[in-house]
Amino acid sequence: MRLRxxxxxxxxxxxxxxxxxxxxxxxxxELPLELxxxxxxxxxxxxxxxxxxRQEGEAMLAKVQPGERVVTLEVTGKPWSAEQLAExxxxxxxxxxxxxxxxxxxxxxxxxxxxxxxxxxxxSPLTLPHPxxxxxxxxxxxxxxxxxxxxxxxx
Numbered sequence: 001m002r003l004r005x006x007x008x009x010x011x012x013x014x015x016x017x018x019x020x021x022x023x024x025x026x027x028x029x030e031l032p033l034e035l036x037x038x039x040x041x042x043x044x045x046x047x048x049x050x051x052x053x054r055q056e057g058e059a060m061l062a063k064v065q066p067g068e069r070v071v072t073l074e075v076t077g078k079p080w081s082a083e084q085l086a087e088x089x090x091x092x093x094x095x096x097x098x099x100x101x102x103x104x105x106x107x108x109x110x111x112x113x114x115x116x117x118x119x120x121x122x123x124s125p126l127t128l129p130h131p132x133x134x135x136x137x138x139x140x141x142x143x144x145x146x147x148x149x150x151x152x153x154x155x
Contacts, residue, residue: 002098003033005137006063008056008105009130010037016131023138031093031145033138036063040105049107057110060102068098070116072109073137075127077120085140086147088119103133 012020024033038059041052064070069092080088092099101121102113114120123136146153 001031001093001096003031003092003101003141004036004063004098005033005101005103005134006036006038006060007103007130007134008038008060009040012131012134016134019135020138023135023142026142027145028149031141033141035134038063043106053105053107053110054112056105057113060104060110060113061116064100064116065098068100069095069118070100070102070113071119071121072102072104072114072117073123073133074109074114074120075122075125077122079122079124082140082143082147086144089141089144090148101137103130103137105130 020035024035027033038056041047041055043049043052102109102117104110104113123133123140128136143153145151
């Protein structure tokens, strides 16, 4: 099983990259977590935002192979406790499919990405800055793994 975070945006601040890498390196080799960055389309004051979101969505979906699971991160998604995420992670592992976690740009996800989603996950009812979402996803996946492994980190 592979986990991939497909996120709109690149050139993150150093603290984001360091936070992301901290949790990626903590995960065991049998649970690799990969980051796929989709360039954020330039937004000018007269930009056609709907077109830009559609282009970002097309680029995101181009990274997904047939048969792979798509999980969108959305404010309106389902909130999972650490234990619920651990159960979900265990189900994903049993399916042995690549799981693509999708994070949109500033205006959210393209409708085509949402339509392809098999699950919608909410980290919080708050609107979170997308760089911070990367770190939170890494940490929560690590935490879910520790729950499954009986590791004391979760306690």
